[in-house]
Amino acid sequence: MDLRSHFCFVIIAIFLGQPLSGQKEVFSSYYLIKKQYENRAENDSTALPIVKQYIDKARNEKNYIRLVEGYQDGIFYSAVSNKLKYADSAVFAAQLTKDKNIIGRAHLSRGTVYYFNFKKYKLALEEFLKAYEYSKKSDDKYYHNKVVYRLAVVKSYIGYYDEALILFKQTRDFFKKESEKNIHANLQYGNKRGYYNSLHQMSICYRNLGQQKKADSLTLIGLSLTTGDHEYQQEYGYFLKEKGISEFYKHDYISSITTLQRSKKYIANVDDFAWMTVCNSYIGKSYMALGEMKHAMPYFQKVDSVFQRHHFILPELRNNYEELIAHYQIEKNPLKELYYTKQLLKADSIITQDFPYLSSKIHREYDQRKLLDQKAKLETKFSRSYMLNLTLVVIALLLLLVLYIKFSKERKIKEQYKLLEQKILAASDLMQTKEPEKLKVHHKTDIDQKIVDELLGKLKAFEDRNGFTESGLTLNKLASRFEKNQTYLSAVINEYKGLNFNRYLSELRIAYITDKLYNDKKYLRYTIETLAEECGIASRNNFSDLFFEINGIRPSDFIKKRREDINKDNVRKEGK
CATH class of the missing domain: 1.10.10.60 (Homeodomain-like)
Structure with a gap:
């Protein structure tokens, strides 16, 4: 999602003759407010006070179409933590319009927030299905295919790769055909992005289905189309990611590390933490395959830090924890081994919840019962070790206290001795008769x-x-x-x-x-x-x-x- 694609719907609506308000003038008062912020970058919250003016005006005038548009702008410019609030408001306002196209697009926006910003795929799927039902009756084919693309993405994420491929082929063909037309630049940009993203997602599906040659072919097409094109750096980064993963499976680990490091630079620009963790995971695996575990560990730990922060993990990242557990078993570090065993159990719980289809198909070095038994043993071992360490710490502290008291006493004795010595030397009789x-x-x-x-x-x-x-x-x-x-x-x-x-x-x-x-x-x-x-x-x-x-x-x-x-x-x- 970027600035130009955000306004693509507005341009499409104009081209299709679907006005966004009942006003006839081209330069309305709404336009005059919008022009103050429309060229700002995504997530630039400094735009929100002006967006609020737009929203307040639409609410006061009960112009619900404009109100939806204002909330959509709020989604675009707000920080991630506030996007869902604006998305909910957009759906509520869309219901007031009683326009099925607007209602469907509001659900699409809310689903996109769930999918892209929060990685809540079940919730995203619910929203996309609602949007899909509305889009089937729409004359806006771009909008319909955008909904289809989102549905396919969620299907791919939760493991239904064959079903997702059918949908991605549909969106690929549509967006490719539209992008070759002589149309407005913004429309062409949106269609090209749809085409490139469809290619990327198809490559992912083929990879997960074990059809690496087809995946590589699509990746090479994507790279040839996006290399050197500044407008499609995000898509270029995604194709690099797939190329790096392919190199890993071909055992070209050094190339894989280099390619994935390059990919991260572009993916970081859009704060896509899901694909960033995938890159870090495969970089770690590559280093591990090269026998450089000390270089692999920081990347596995980065995956864990994202898991801690977002409570999100993709099924293909699960074996990171197995590698960490095995590593700390060899290192004889029960504390770390216990920590990563607990993290793996948490990861399995989330995978089971968010990816029910995949959870039963994942190859696991450790099944659930074995993991729980291992966790119990480690906790017992760590508990004993902890008590022993605690006892040693207490003894050490007591010894330090004794030494401190002894040192303080010795110092005081020395000081008092010197004072007394001075008195003795000053006079032979300490109790002289006073005048x-x-x-x-x-x-x-x-x-x-x-x-x-x-x-x-x-x-x-x-x-x-x-x-x-x-x-x-x-x-x-x-x-x-x-x-x-x-x-x-x-x-x-x-x-x-x-x-x-x-x-x-x-x-x-x-x-x-x-x-x-x-x-x-x-x-x-x-x-x-x-x-x-x-x-x-x-x-x-x-x-x-x-x-x-x-x-x-x-x-x-x-x-x-x-x-x-x-x-x-x-x-x-x-x-x-």
Whole structure:
């Protein structure tokens, strides 16, 4: 379908004296609207707003003949997804005209959309049969033969090649005779296309009937007529397709690949995905016959991608899936093998539905029962493999998580060790007595300053002689030794040390043992229990928790990092 053939009916109607409207003027207001878009390309949706003006005008004026024409234009210019909507509207509007010719042509248009754009052959056949009944009483022989051609195409597609051939011979003879007449260029163009397309379809029928010589003869005629003719590139592409398929069956695989690649360039221009998949299929088969499976695979996969997108497959493409299944069996890839087994079962379901006559005649490497059994086995195998892989993935993720946690912990330990090391190096006593005036501006206690000074002095001496390392030391005991009231001692520690007694004692002890661990190597050999006793803490767990709380690192981790540093220093010294 292209622009010139779309308007062919209009020209034919004029030549046959069948006006498209009741208006007598040649340049009507409808014509003035149509001339704004009539030279645009097929599927050019930018024309639709103007087409809508045409449709609205016809609807408002109840000019149903023009309304049908407007909807036909909508089919031509709209995207594929919207063509059926316009086709349905055209049939509805045609019924309002009560004109059998117009009604028949509307059904022909809807059938063409089903056939060409959606590959719904049963629905297309229903529409073409309706159009055929109307066309039998028509004086328009071109229109009648166009309907006959569409009927034959559907018959050919669903496998009735003998019946289709009879009809194609009829349309071939008619269109050939008409194209040789001295008629308007547009009429001649439409008839030539009808002739070439009839030759193409006859070639397909002969090929499928096993009469390859007759098929080749018609293909050569078609190529000789269309080669170099820019107006018939689509038809030229179709004849190239048949030539490439013929070369494949003659085992000339390299020529077949070259010819089919050329064919694809022309077929792609009209977005005929059905014949494109046929080309891809035979290119893949040719590569496979040459032993180049890696080159064949992409073409088989293209066929599958069209199947996924359009839910359409021709019976002759079915064995693509058999080749893919066999390939992945050899490759020991059960996942891919299962996928293509499922796709083959889907393809069989569609072939059975859309091509009932052919479905019983297709040679199948795998019958339905075998396919289903194979699918079940693959699913079981894949399920086990999947569970094993899933288990391995979970284990791997857990290991990664453990490693990540360990790495994060090591990094944090290293950071905390460096911070602690800086504190140790900065001062030998981490708990230096703070100046009263710096600690608090306003004292909360009412203790006499002399008592405060005396207690601070005794605390300084207590710290200097490491009195805090005594196990079981309490506030009451220390106050007794200082010969002071324990309330006074508690208040001074809180006020001037900024800590309660227990916390004050804990920080002195941890600071002391931390300093020993850093500066005295023998402490690095002590157990955690011994270290706790050394600084006056009775419980191992209490010591470890206090060490971590105050230093941000466990004592065992600190010891480990300190040993590493010492070993590194020793290695450097030995190196020098």
